[in-house]
Amino acid sequence: MLKILKYSFYDLSRSLWSYVYFFFYLLLGVVLLFLNNDLSNAVITLMNVIIILVPLIGTIFGVMYFYNSREFTELLLAQPVRRSSIFLGQYLGVAISLSASLILGLGLPFIIYGLFQSGAIWDFASLLISGVFLTFIFTAIAFNIALSYENKIKGFGLAILVWLFLAVVYDGLFLLSLVYFQDYPLDKFSLVASMLNPIDLSRILILLKLDISALLGYTGAVFKQFFGTGLGAFTSIAVLILWVIIPVWRIKYISAKKDF
């Protein structure tokens, strides 16, 4: 598996798209710091970008890579290599190279700007950690979809749809249910609902780290109390890890049974 991981990682590190992705984040970081002149403000703006773009890029890139490397995959399948190591190797190759682009692209400008001297370092770290988690989650989802659908159009469509659902539609439904059930106590519900969606969960985790969390008022206090405890931190990390493990397990499951 490690060999395949290495091959896909090298393959991707030679690919133009990885560089485009890397330079995009580099540019974003530089421009943000240049315009904002303030690390913690830049972190807030970055949060908006990360929770929308990272999942989108992870999804599209994952689907694209899987469909494009199909011939290579078929070649590998003819060799005496375990199926699970082929697909997991490819998946990890994509996810790790995307995460590396993210960390390097955003990290470099911030480090040059003096991140280590600043108090924003933990905010920034939580930003990167959520970014990496989101990359792993959405790449895994993308591989799932690509494995399930031979038809590229269908695969792309569904992948985009899943992203759209988690990034936008979910919040819409969430808001609707909040408004509809406003006569009931909703703290627990909103806590659970925002934990179930990895995008919402990362958004909340980052928000709570920032000053802006004071805006959340009473509900925010409930959230802060929960996430501040060991249990809260453990649960939220566990939920994120579950979001990685379940799709990865399914990759393994489908790839083992699939007829190529």
Add this chain to the structure above:
Amino acid sequence: MGRLFILFLFFGLTTAISQAQEIEVCKTCEVKTIQAAVDMAENGDVIRIKSGIYKEHDISIIDKSLNIIGEGFPVIDAEMEGTAISIRAENFSIEGLKIINVGRSHVNDFAGILVSNSKNFEVKNNRLDQVFFGILLERSSEGIVSGNNITSNAKDQSTSGNGVHIWKSEKISVKNNEVVGLRDGIYLEFVNNSEIIDNICKDNLRYGLHFMFSDHDLYKGNVFENNGAGVAVMYSKFIDMQDNQFRKNWGSASYGLLLKEINDSELKNNIFEDNTIAISADNTNRINYIENDFKNNGYAVRIRGAVYDNNFTQNNFLYNSFDVAYTGKLNDNKFSNNYWSGYTGYDLNKDGIGDVPFRPVTLFSFLVNKTPEAIVLLRSMFIDMLDFSEKVSPIFTPADLIDEQPQMKRIQW
């Protein structure tokens, strides 16, 4: 020549008789304690306290017009027992003292300097440290409290007092004081026709400024920064607030300025920066908000119920998370000629006024008002899209809550 001499002698004698006596207090002087000096002194005398440490408390001055002057900030150490100096007199002044370690109590309001039933006095340039209450004025009038520096280390509300506490007084002027680390910076209750000018209240546990039932007062040029809950003004009329700065009052239960039952007042040229809620108005009538800056606040203005005839004109609303949150009906409150950083309209005829009216209440702030839990969706992409579509074709937000003449450029004042 002889007659001239007698005349001189006469004048000399009369001035000697009418001239105030001066009593010096120091460790090596004849008079060693301040209380002894006070007991000796007559009306109009000057007590000059040389630098040193005086371990005294409950020094009381009753019905004597004295001028107490500290030289080189003599320290009065009340040793955590009771009030340091209490005064009930007319025409007196206290300056240049350093008062430390005032006692704490749940029953008595021990203060650094307690002035009661007094008139025409001046408390200036003193330094108070580790006090329960700093300067406490009650039932007094025509006094000046200026240039004092009051610090303490208030930990919780029940065991701490206020910096400048004024109760049931009139015509008091509080100027150039600095209050750091108490419960309330400046507290006024039943204080009329007074002015609070150029004070700095920082890092206080509860409010920077707290006033109730105090009419016809002027607040000018004060800085309120990083106080637990900001500034609260309640149940008062004819208040004039100008050139104040409300900054960094940040926390889930903090305000820049909380207005409750305030009538016929004016807020002009104030700066609100980095507050969770810059202004929260509840039950306020006939108030003009003119040329204020609201910058980087969570909410710039939050209007609660029963607010009538509040006019916001020529204000700058800059980069607030929510410009206006509104509960209830419009009730002839007006927003006009303000500058809104979130305004995206155009100005074809170049008269500096946007051609499209601005709606300061976003759909999200409207929803959050109805369902507070919805705030957890803050900064979600769905919310941005929702706000955008509402801006294009408003359906939910109050239709008549608009600024008809939004300014294209930031208002200079």
